[in-house]
Amino acid sequence: MSNSNQYSEGKRIAFVLFDRFSMIAFSSVIEPLRLANRLLGSEYYVWSTYSIDGNPVCASNGVSVGADYSISDLGDADVTLLCSGIDVERLPLSAELGKRLRKLNAMGRTYGAVCTGAYLLARYNLLDGRRCTIHWENLRSLAEEFPDIEVSQDIFTIDRNCITSAGGMAALDMMLRLIAIQHGAALAHDIAEVSLYQNIRTGESVQRHDAEARTGIANIKILDAVRIMDLHIEDPLSCQQLALTVNLSPRQLERLFRRHFNCTPGQYYLRLRLETARDLLRRTGRPVLDVAIACGFASTSHFTKCYRERYGCTPTEERRTYQWGAVPEPVQDMAQPAVI
Missing domain, CATH: 3.40.50.880 (Class I glutamine amidotransferase (GATase) domain)
Known part of the structure; x- marks a missing residue:
């Protein structure tokens, strides 16, 4: 101290x-x-x-x-x-x-x-x-x-x-x-x-590296498709809709994904949605049905089937490994002066 x-x-x-x-x-x-x-x-x-x-x-x-x-x-x-x-x-x-x-x-x-x-x-x-x-x-x-x-x-x-x-x-x-x-x-x-810290950032700076830095891929079309997928987790787009938004044919888009990710756009998209679902199951106490809907699945049964195929367990089994603390009762918010 x-x-x-x-x-x-x-x-x-x-x-x-x-x-x-x-x-x-x-x-x-x-x-x-x-x-x-x-x-x-x-x-x-x-x-x-x-x-x-x-x-x-x-x-x-x-x-x-x-x-x-x-x-x-x-x-x-x-x-x-x-x-x-x-x-x-x-x-x-x-x-x-x-x-x-x-x-x-x-x-x-x-x-x-x-x-x-x-x-x-x-x-x-x-x-x-x-x-x-x-x-x-x-x-x-x-x-x-x-x-x-x-x-x-x-x-x-x-x-x-x-x-x-x-x-x-x-x-x-x-x-x-x-x-x-x-x-x-x-x-x-x-x-x-x-501190040898070169550039002080403003609060509005972004947290993550851009998609190109994260994937190591420079192709603009496939990067745009990945960004769009991430924005539409709850309301997934079809391969045809994705291709249309990046000005490609569905066949061209599929070829790109197979070349860079060794999978189809649909398989890549499903993986993103299931990764999001796993994160929500582990980090929130929301019901499994709510998690399924938030990740673009129309039913719990379809969600469970896809989840088991990907992770080898059901969403409920995933949830069982986590313990949740009690959430306090809501309280009235108080006044708010400026920071130091």
Whole structure:
């Protein structure tokens, strides 16, 4: 924990760490604060770490990080950030943490999350009426499970007193933005330069590499077809419709897919839909029928048949391996002043 005789004049940051949190995201939010203090020549930012019970927390990379306090000690920090990582959906909810977060919100304090932490905020009913983001692997499942929340694909969002980051290096961009708000862009750029970070990104930057970088394919027609498939998971298009949208004949489109993916467009499309379904089964508690419909299947029986052929188990069997924590009762959203 960082100490300072200027404690009351600076900003107090609370980091709440959860089991298997993302170390890269945590480092990316805490290191800019350390560097800001170094360049300012004062301990303007003071931070503490918290865990549910005050015990050390193991990150997803196996490194254990000590907690300064338990959440029962969580006070009125200027900024409180939840740091989580993989399997966030399986984390049990803490009524005590939910109560303290709602109190911070009511006090006008800034709160938020990095990496997958937005999912926890959603379960605590702290994202209602707000725009947020989350790591791209969790985007679709968060939007499906919480349809009233505006889920963005941006690398970070700032909506009044709620801040969220998609994790990884995006957390660094978010913190540099907050530091710039406090001390000006020059300090943020100095921190980036010391960190050997070349280009500070805006929140609106995209999370994922484009389809060409992900697939290693440069053919524009096939890349357009893949993008269109991804946009039409719930309402899948026919091969003829796909071919029409990319100005090819169905036969030409099939030849391209066989050459690049060794399968037909229909087989590739089905694989995308089943991958989405598997993600929703693992990350949400939605009924199997709802998952089937969200992935473009007209019936549970057809969905189950395709799923078993692809993964060797039924959707219900897939779901059985996951335990779901209780979701807290809805609460009234509170006031929302500007962030730090």
